[in-house]
Amino acid sequence: MRLEHIVMHNLRRRKGRAAFLLTGLLIGVATVVTLLSLTDALGRKAQHELENFGANIIITPHNEQLALNYGGINLGGVNLVAQEIAQESLSKIDDIPNRRNVAAIAPKVLGAVQLEGQSILLMGVDPEIEFGLKRWWSIDGRPVKEGHELVAGHEVAMRLGLKMGDTLVVQGETFTVVGLLGKTGSQDDQLLITSLPIAQALLGKPGLVSMVEIAALCHDCPVNDMVAQLQTVLPGVDVQAVQQVVKTRMHALDQFRLFAWGVAVTVVIIGALLVFVTMMGSISERTREIGIYRAIGYRRSHVLRLILMEAGIVSSLAGVLGYLVGAVATIVALPLLGSGEASWQWNPTLAAGAVIAAIIVGLLAALQPALRASRLDPSEALRAL
């Protein structure tokens, strides 16, 4: 027989108290796990949406002058000679520390072409990335592929009377219209879109791109750091964050995370108080028993171990069960929060953290009652002598 044996016997004997303590801690752990799991799942969903929402970092050729356009109104007079970026330099983006936060790199080349006496802006893109990035584009037809295909912006299609399947001769080369963009209300309405290599060849800009849009997953990274990192590896270009989108999204996430942690801390404090009060009650109930242990020669440290072991066992169990309950609660709660796309994911750090935190809270809350028990005067405790 060892001290653990006495602890297990006592827990079995006082099932009601042990169950109360276990339930209290379990609810606390489950609440914290649910909130943190929800934050995590919603954060991942926000990342995903951010990716779908489009680029949040734009790389353009370096320009010493200020832009003279706003809201599509160009006052002209500057930027008459557009500069380009070497496409091969974009591989340096892989070298930045926050590379894992880069979800998509969308290079594009821009240039004017003449069609039926009008200057039209032709944009060459990596179709898979570009059309994946701009999920809000509504296309009647399909995105372009690698060949001589075009997707026409709404305004261009209207002016040139383009329909699906029409052919167009651009700079002497024949293209087929495979898609028509729905009205976006942006400059995209005035574009003809084709694949990047075709546009580069057509515009006489082989190996060059006019700008690059980057979708950064900034759920857990400061976008300004990424801008600085990009600026370092691409010294000859201007890198700008589309701050509004990112900051709004990050702010919302931060608010939710703050709320979750606030509730988590409150629940942990309540859990600790519960353990404290229950253990104090247990000590009072077992005063005589503790007196017996002390009278027959148990050291203070033995009594301390008896009480802390009891708290440790209940807390460990509460940590494991609390994590499982929290995981189930998260799975149930996500659809109720209208977050159909967000999903629960096994998070070993959270699981281990929940169990360890439960044990630490349980032991810390039980420490004072345990110390009190260990310091009980045996003769006072017994009163039989």
Added chain:
Amino acid sequence: MNLINVNDVTKHYMNGADCVAALQALSLKIEEGNFLGIMGPSGSGKSTLLSVLGGLSHPTSGRIEIDGIDVYSLSVEKLSDFRREYLGFIFQSHNLIPYLTALENVMLPLVVSKLTSAEKQRRASAILDRVGLLDRLRHLPQQLSGGEQERVAIARALVNQPPLLLADEPTGSLDSATSLQVMNLLSELHQEGQTIVMVTHNRDNQRWFDRTVVLRDGALAEDSDQRPGNLPKAM
């Protein structure tokens, strides 16, 4: 040879604002192998003396030596070790742990020793056999009679083979037949050389003792040696 040396011990309690003198300048020597009875009216300081002898309650002044060890000069943890190694307690209300079996209750003092589990079990079984409870090893206290519970308590007090057994009214809650069994058992132990100090209010028990001290108001009122050739002496 004196096993216990109580030297000018005083114990004061605070009862609210009042200071109560439970023991007053008490001196007593107890020889090894003695079966000493401590008697006296309620509130005379019997249990306080036992508590002080057992290292459970610091005297206000004076000195307690057991086997040459100044008990209250020991640190708190050393004092616990001392109780475990030198003393066996038998309480009036048995004080068994209700959720442990008779065997486990007897093993309690051995739990914190370095003995193997098998050795702990062997010793506890042997001592329960000695008190006639080998067939009650797996019984919980509530499944035992009062006399059996008392014998489990005696077995627990003996399992560490302590030089000194301290008993506080061990027959106080037992009927006369069961009391007789318990006193017979204690007497057997005494015959085997065990030093026993027993508090009792029952004058019938006096015949078992080879020495009786009577306390009144915390002081020694009577000290009688009943061994052949010794006459009672008034204090």
